[in-house]
Amino acid sequence: MHLNKQGVRILGIAESWTGRERSILAGVVMRGDLRIDGTVLSHLTIGGMDGTDAVISMFSSLKRSDINLILISGAAIAWYNIINPDRIREETETPVIIITYEDSEGLEDAIKHHFPGDEERIQEYQKLGSRDQVHLKTGHTVFLRRSGIPPETALHVLDRFTMDGRVPEPVRVARLIARSVMRSLLTGI
Incomplete structure (x- = not known):
């Protein structure tokens, strides 16, 4: 990855959801x-297991070979819809960073509570492994x-x-785009 190039391109992905059956992914x-050099929209199931497929589909639909990195906000989006960064990297041949913003003891107990007996979801969550805590040049801490x-x-990419x-x-x-689309859907615009 050539991070010093002005033309380096990152696909940033974030979601918005409300109590509906689907989440908007932008x-x-x-x-x-x-x-901004491109946009793409998708949706996924609240509480489903289709997040990884949605990200891969979004990347593929762009039909671009110049994206250097996929940056995803959240590893368990749309109510525990687990993202698999290794599978995304393998299928897109593009490095992946999942960024989260809060320190926590993990989600395994919450997943077991909300999805009793869902071993596939637990296994996907466990595959994520631990997070790296990094300190940005802005003085804030994030988890990767x-x-x-x-x-x-x-860290260099995030700082840039x-x-x-x-x-x-x-x-x-x-995230702004996803929220705007969700608002439009809710108000019927």
Whole structure:
């Protein structure tokens, strides 16, 4: 990955959901100079297990060979819909970073409570392994799960794409788009 190029491209993915059956997933392709270079939308099932497939489908639908990294906001989105970064990296041949923002003891007990007997979901969650705690140049702490990218490079990417706070621009913009689409669906616009 050539991170010093202005034209480096990251696909940032974030979601928005309310008590509906589906979640809106938005993706933003952003260049190193912070210009938006593409967008993509998808949806996934609240409480389902289709998050990984949705991310892979979004990447594939863009039909681009110039995306250098996939950055996903959250590992258990849309009410415990577990994302598998290794499978995404293998199928897209693109490194993956999953970023989360809160320290926690993990979600295994909550998954067992809400999805009793769902061994597939527990196994997918356990495959995620532990998170790396990193400190951004902005002074904020975030937590990462990575596939196909070393920790130092991951931190460099996040520092480059985080202007302030703790949310990198590609996922910040993707989240804004997802929320806007969800709002439009709820109001019938």
